[in-house]
Amino acid sequence: MTALTPRIQQIFERTKSVCFGRFIVDVPETASVAWGLSSVALDIAVYPEGLNKVQKMEADFVSELKNTKAIYHDDVPLLLSQEALTQPVGNIVVGYEDFDAVNGLKINGYFKNGTDGFVVESRPLREDAPRAIAQIKSIAKRLQLRKHEEIPSEPGNCLQFAFLPDAAQGSPDPSAEHIRIGFRLKEFPDTHLSILIGPSNPHYSESDSLEWQLQKIEKRQRAENSNHPLLKTKYFRRGPREIAGWPNGWEGLSRSPDSAEAHGIHDFALAVKGVPADPFQPFVDIRMQTGVGGNAAGAVKPSLTDAEAVAVWDKITSTIRVRPTGTAPVKTSSIAPAPRLPLGELAATGRACPQSGWWQAAETGAVDGERRRHFNAGEPMPDIVLVRGASLWEKLKGMQNSYRTATVWKLVDYGDMSVASGSTVKDA
Numbered sequence: 001m002t003a004l005t006p007r008i009q010q011i012f013e014r015t016k017s018v019c020f021g022r023f024i025v026d027v028p029e030t031a032s033v034a035w036g037l038s039s040v041a042l043d044i045a046v047y048p049e050g051l052n053k054v055q056k057m058e059a060d061f062v063s064e065l066k067n068t069k070a071i072y073h074d075d076v077p078l079l080l081s082q083e084a085l086t087q088p089v090g091n092i093v094v095g096y097e098d099f100d101a102v103n104g105l106k107i108n109g110y111f112k113n114g115t116d117g118f119v120v121e122s123r124p125l126r127e128d129a130p131r132a133i134a135q136i137k138s139i140a141k142r143l144q145l146r147k148h149e150e151i152p153s154e155p156g157n158c159l160q161f162a163f164l165p166d167a168a169q170g171s172p173d174p175s176a177e178h179i180r181i182g183f184r185l186k187e188f189p190d191t192h193l194s195i196l197i198g199p200s201n202p203h204y205s206e207s208d209s210l211e212w213q214l215q216k217i218e219k220r221q222r223a224e225n226s227n228h229p230l231l232k233t234k235y236f237r238r239g240p241r242e243i244a245g246w247p248n249g250w251e252g253l254s255r256s257p258d259s260a261e262a263h264g265i266h267d268f269a270l271a272v273k274g275v276p277a278d279p280f281q282p283f284v285d286i287r288m289q290t291g292v293g294g295n296a297a298g299a300v301k302p303s304l305t306d307a308e309a310v311a312v313w314d315k316i317t318s319t320i321r322v323r324p325t326g327t328a329p330v331k332t333s334s335i336a337p338a339p340r341l342p343l344g345e346l347a348a349t350g351r352a353c354p355q356s357g358w359w360q361a362a363e364t365g366a367v368d369g370e371r372r373r374h375f376n377a378g379e380p381m382p383d384i385v386l387v388r389g390a391s392l393w394e395k396l397k398g399m400q401n402s403y404r405t406a407t408v409w410k411l412v413d414y415g416d417m418s419v420a421s422g423s424t425v426k427d428a
Helices: 006-011 051-066 126-142 210-224 306-317 392-396
Strands: 015-020 023-028 032-035 042-047 079-086 089-096 105-113 116-122 156-159 162-165 177-184 192-198 234-240 249-255 266-272 283-289 346-348 357-361 372-375 384-388 401-405 408-413
Touching (some): 006 306, 015 177, 023 306, 042 051, 042 126, 051 089, 051 105, 079 105, 079 126, 089 126, 105 126, 116 126, 156 177, 210 249, 249 306, 266 306, 283 306
Antiparallel strands (some): 015 023, 089 105, 105 116, 177 192, 192 283, 234 249, 249 266, 266 283, 346 408, 357 372, 357 408, 384 401
């Protein structure tokens, strides 16, 4: 543990425990918490004092479905059904995902809890609709609203404004737990720290590791230019690190050099590959950057010295731990990894990715971005953006005529997986 300078010691004199997923971390009392998109089985969004907002979201969704026709189903409205519930009070709305009405459904649950509201969203294939509706009902019954400082004592997942206890029957499904949370230090606002919890990849390989990714980047930089500026990056630590009882972590703590375009920054990363099927030893990706201004790293000069940055990193990450509960953690790591699905497997937008690997979108038009992308098992399969021909005026304005649409992804390869879908060493 790096020694704390007086000003760093001062901000850690008073700390608070923050619950995220199945874990806890201690941060300065003055730190602000920024939740990212998180899901446990399905996407859950809670709106404190937001019942009116949730009711408007429901009305807008129903109106959209009623006023849009399914072109491959005799031009019937996209709206399929509405079901009213009493425990808790709410409605489940079922409709086609888009006007093609080919890839799947969009099933949303809208619920009230006093003056608060919450929404549970699912995008299953049509044959999976009964299971998705049952999941929404189960989540709605179990979900408990909570204040930021509340630390539940029963097994389950902490979410923003809420806590979802584990179901009474069966073991938790770690493949469905994705938690994203970040912290901003009030005294050093250019310092951003983020934590991502996700399912461990049962087919983990060397190319998944942070160590391998760093080496690959450095090799590419040397090939481009033997005097590449980033080859002058200074490393404070680079090697294995164990926290929270996770034995297979690896970290790299670096400071990039100043350049004409940007200030040098501290860029710290720790990745844990986790244990497949064990929700208490998940895949973990922790990042910290300094010099962040307007969400751009290097926009401002880091307010922390090298020693202070390492001290802040050590002080916070060393406190990450499993949240204690009245029930001992359920260890399911003895479950054998599922066999690989065959190449050619299909997965529609909104479905949880059934197999880690490289997937290719079925669309044949011009795609904005990569048509072939890597996804980890359990991630929701995304839609894509198609680019149409721009008008003369749009071309003169430098605009693209594009629209977002659902698609069907096809599994085309298993190998050369990244540390996390779409991530690089500089992700935060």
